Amino acid sequence: MRAPIVDRRTVLRGIGATIALPWLEAMAPRGLAIGRAAAAMSAATARPARTAFLFFPNGVNPSAWATPMDGLTTWHATGALEPLAEFRGRIAMHTGLTHANAAALGDGPGDHARSAACFLTGAHPRKTAGDDLRNGRSIDQEIADAVARSARPTRLRSLELGSEPPMTAGNCDSGYSCAYSANISWKADNLPNGKETDPRKAFDRVFGRTGESPEARAARERVRRSVLDGAVSQARELGARLGAADRGRLDEYLDGVRDLERRLDADAGAHLDPGTTLPDFEGAPKTVAGRIDLLGEVLALAFRTDATRVATLMLANEGSNRPYPEVDVSSGHHDVSHHGGDAAKMEAFARINRFHAERFAAFLRALDRTREDGVSLLDSTVVLYGGAITDGNRHNHDDLPVLVAGGAATGVSGGSVLRSPHGTPLCNLHLSIAERMGARLDRFGDSSGRVALG
Template sequence: MPTSLSRRTVLRGLGTAIALPLFDAMQPNRLLAATGSPTAPPLRMGFFYVPNGMHMPDWTPSKEGRSYELTETLSRLSAHKDSFNVLTGLTLDGARAHGDGGGDHARSVAAFLTGAHPRKTNGADIQNGISVDQATAEAIGDQTRFSSLELGLEASSQAGNCDSGYSCAYASNMSWRGPTNPMAKENDPRAVFDRLFAGQTVQETRRAKSEREKHRKSILDFVQADAKRLHAHLPIVDRRKLDEYLYSIRDVEKRLDGAEKLGISEEGVPDYPRPLGVPRELSKHSELMMDMITLAYQTDSTRILSFMFTNAGSNRSYKEIDVNEGHHELSHHGKSAHKQAEIAKINRFHLERFEYLISRLKNIPEGNGTLLDHCMIVYGSGISDGDRHNHDDLPILLAGGGGGRIQTGRHIRYENGTPLCNLYLWMMHQMGVEAKQFGDSTGELNQLAS
């Protein structure tokens, strides 16, 4: 039995390289000579954006501290109350008009991770700022296979007029590599799966994909021999981890295959492939993408990612929850009780999708805790009340323990007007990035550690 296993060990096969989760065998000494403490798992960061603001009365708790009660919307996370903080009073000044008139939806996304005020244009002369995920990836992204992942449920656009004279590049991209370089997001779960488990060369990857499609094989079939060899040399606890991990990959593959088919009707009409492998139902689509995020974090393929539920100003209806009117139209509620109730239903639907991810991360052991314990995940919007289009007192929560750096289970109220970028600066420092300022930050956000 080996005394150690490299953190970068992968299972290999034709056109396939499956990264592994953190095993006990990857911490051979267990104790650091200097501190006597266990080797710490890596820290991850993530950013999740929902459009059109929030029905704030159903979001903001009335009390502060640990004794606060979950509101109607936040109650969707009731099983995880001890694993996140609600942060009230944070502000995104870059999303305000500053003399540019309409376009709050596009600005809210463009500024959400940058803190910058985007130039109003629907032409090629776009101008924004670098986003916190990309600034962090520049510093530490070389430690993983992918410096960052940009994901969502709708495709990105890089041109066109999407909001009162603002380019669609602003409305559909929240990750920016530089002032003129939006990072397009991937919305096809099968494409993400293929990226995570691709082989070492393009030629090998194509051969493997062709073989899998020809014989309907699982990606695991190509690494079976390597997996058996590794299994025989692992301690019993790690063997169980490996079995559970490989099972989860197989399960995701089956659901990806199911998402690509319409099924066989009672009349015996044969199924046929669906374009892109994107499920029709938003809930199924979202779950598959959350599975991809879990696998990416679990295998340390990346430590940085962003996710947009929909693009800015989305007018999608949500027939899955009996909301037949468009989201954006409903957000201009004019204090209509009916419209506000429908908005609250959409808010809860989004948070239930996020809860699925939190549950997945929380159920994966890692080090002395769980995968969620070693994450810092921001969830929220760059608009507060969709009818007012205000960008202060934002709906923001921070999930995960940050590797022991965050004291969770609280509602923390900051002075209204506190820059959201103060949170990002604090997160960057926890990730090991040396930065004196980010966006419009005025210093690190306090109270998170105590």
């Protein structure tokens, strides 16, 4: 299914006209001489830190999520975690972490919606079917801000990916809008970022339109520059007639348009190394696994080319009731997560837990295969894998299933179990991850301190 992502000088296929540029050149701001840009980057900073947040819904079957007994300091790749065996030495298991704000707190049912909303924000979302959405800002966006302010901002502030489009029912979970269940990345407390679910479109977003000639691209970008410029001045004029409180979406529009403008300036166009083998969009199986793994490969390439340094990937929407025929589960995911002790359902639930762990492993493999100056990309990347429901049958939010992967340069102590006192906010871990990415925050969400990566 997947075409290996090889370092250099391998087959180029699948895409029309990818221009080959060494990645350092590709990263150079337009207008800077390549030599100067390269010289401006010390060897130490040439390999930037990256972070990805992988989310899975509906909690786990606790008997399959093999947490070692108290007192043990290493974990083992058994049960649903077996697919992670090859990366065990680069994955730390966290225990004791909690999302208190995913609980009802007087708002009644709706744990699924709250869990996705809270996962990266630590916030308690406002209960609404649609009007007046309120959640917190997510940690990936804090990191994205830090990257954008840094000496080397990336083309894309952040990348949001997922395997399921937003749900169509207005009320996804007990009176909560589906926007809560379908988004973990929130740019502002009322602004979910959305996510790209089509691997091909995600690729085009990062690397430009496949099949477009350089001339056509230049012509299009020339018009686009002018179009965006006009849009900005129009939006400003309209905004001047509205009070700050009324501008709302107009400011979002302006932010988005400016971001596109900035990207035109920062963007030299082609980014891929000569001979990079591209994800095999056409040949990949049309399965859930095929889709998710392709998204992971696109993400690895985006990291590799420094198109972005922070990303989120939702393996499914929270509360998803997708069946998993690939692992012989014909009932819905949410359905089997509420197994009520039924042995067959519990077993099916564990198979889905394992299936998702396999996707996590596949992403780590894609990162590991991707080389940067001969070093594995995983070496400089932290990947948090988890959810904000613990036991899918019970909907609790304490002692959450959380794994953190990272290579040598990340400080993640692979193979170990990192035990935090019961009730420690997951936001404490988010803070540490953000700090490593250069986002220095005193607090985040309901944080009460720091949980170290290693």
